[in-house]
Amino acid sequence: MDAVYELLQKRPASDLTMEAVATRAKVGKPTLYKWWPSKAALIMAMFYERLAGKLEAPKAATAEGVIRAKMRHLIKEFNGLFGKVMADLIAEGQSDPSILKELYEGHIKLRRESTVADIERGKASGEFAADIDPELLIDSMFGPIYYRMLLRLGPLTEQFGSDLISQTLRGVRPGSTKSHRGKAARA
Numbered sequence: 001m002d003a004v005y006e007l008l009q010k011r012p013a014s015d016l017t018m019e020a021v022a023t024r025a026k027v028g029k030p031t032l033y034k035w036w037p038s039k040a041a042l043i044m045a046m047f048y049e050r051l052a053g054k055l056e057a058p059k060a061a062t063a064e065g066v067i068r069a070k071m072r073h074l075i076k077e078f079n080g081l082f083g084k085v086m087a088d089l090i091a092e093g094q095s096d097p098s099i100l101k102e103l104y105e106g107h108i109k110l111r112r113e114s115t116v117a118d119i120e121r122g123k124a125s126g127e128f129a130a131d132i133d134p135e136l137l138i139d140s141m142f143g144p145i146y147y148r149m150l151l152r153l154g155p156l157t158e159q160f161g162s163d164l165i166s167q168t169l170r171g172v173r174p175g176s177t178k179s180h181r182g183k184a185a186r187a
Helices: 002-010 018-025 029-035 039-051 063-078 081-093 097-124 134-151 158-172 176-186
Strands: none
Touching (some): 018 039, 063 081, 063 158, 134 158
């Protein structure tokens, strides 16, 4: 794990080889393959052990407050080695869909489920409109963060995340969806 962690700080996952890891770790390649069937499996193992961290619920009085805390945390992580490795894994997953499946199942899915629960809590308390689709709301808020992280179209800042949430949540306040639907129906 140390060898993978150190090597990924200097090069993209696409340039990482099992041979380089074995050399750095001072073990034979057969030892690596005994525990990890592929380079992707080894990178994923390091990702979970060193970078992904455990899922912790932020403390906030409102669903919006929890979502804002999650956004700040994700942006902070995306601006470090976690973001580099996440981008590398997504890139590697374009030619190996099993990487994307593992990344989703082992990391993203749990966080999405937690955020769905936050949104449902916000709907139940009247903070968000009752007919809001939590999955679509998550994509609307967090999708642009991945987009900026992957394409590097602009800085990924805490202010960007805050503005993104403010803009997105304007449309999910109680009463706002009815007025939008009415305008769309008349158009």
